[in-house]
Amino acid sequence: MNALDSFDVALLKTLQEDCQQTSQQLAEKIGLSPTAIQRRIKRLREQGIIHKEVAILNSQLLGNRMTVIIQVILEKGGPRIVDAFKRRVIKFPEVQQCYYVAGEFDFVLIVNVANIAEYDLLTRKLFPDDMKISKFYTIIAIEAVKADLSLPL
Numbered sequence: 001m002n003a004l005d006s007f008d009v010a011l012l013k014t015l016q017e018d019c020q021q022t023s024q025q026l027a028e029k030i031g032l033s034p035t036a037i038q039r040r041i042k043r044l045r046e047q048g049i050i051h052k053e054v055a056i057l058n059s060q061l062l063g064n065r066m067t068v069i070i071q072v073i074l075e076k077g078g079p080r081i082v083d084a085f086k087r088r089v090i091k092f093p094e095v096q097q098c099y100y101v102a103g104e105f106d107f108v109l110i111v112n113v114a115n116i117a118e119y120d121l122l123t124r125k126l127f128p129d130d131m132k133i134s135k136f137y138t139i140i141a142i143e144a145v146k147a148d149l150s151l152p153l
Contacts, residue, residue, distance in 0.1 A: 004049075007032055009153050011040055012049070016150040019053045056149075065112050067141040068119055072107040075132040082106070088131065094122050105137075 004012070010030050014021070023034035023041075030037065044050045059065040074081055082100065089098045089109060097110035113119045119138075127133045 007036075008040060008044065011037065012044070013150075013153050015041075015050070015053075059112070063114060065114055066116070066119065067144065067147075068111045068113060069139040069141065070107075070109040070111055070123075071105040071137040071139070072109065072127075073104075073134045073136070074106045075134045077106070081132050085131065089126065092122065092126055094118075095126070 007030055011026065014026060014029055021029075023037045026037045027034045032040075041050070059067075072085075074085065085107065086098070086100065089095045089107075094111050094113055095109050096112050099108045100106065101108050111119070111122065113122060123136070127136060
């Protein structure tokens with residue numbers, strides 16, 4: 001990780017809470033000038049530390065979409081099969097997160113769909129017969145007790 005000072009850490013924490021704050025608002029919270037804030041944000045973006053800035057939508061106000069966790073076991077491993085699976089899941093916007101994991105499963109996917117019918121259709125597209133999927137397990141989230149993408153700094 002690039003060397004971050006206490007101002008960088010405070011700035012990153014504050015931006016994770018709300019990245020739409022003005023340089024003036026950030027300056028008041030962090031204790032730097034607006035110009036210094038702008039320079040730091042530019043540097044953090046250029047270094048790739050600030051990877052992306054997005055809007056987080058409220059699924060309850062957009063039709064109360066379902067979050068589904070899928071645990072995937074591949075028939076066999078190997079770089080070719082693992083990489084093919086990675087390339088495949090990236091193509092599906094319903095797959096919000098995909099983790100290649102150690103342990104009982106090979107991958108864990110966090111998926112967002114409108115309903116169970118959409119989920120069924122997605123799995124038929126995502127896991128065709130030729131994808132070398134041994135098994136997959138489905139967990140349907142009842143409630144998001146905590147859903148946060150902020151990194152603890």
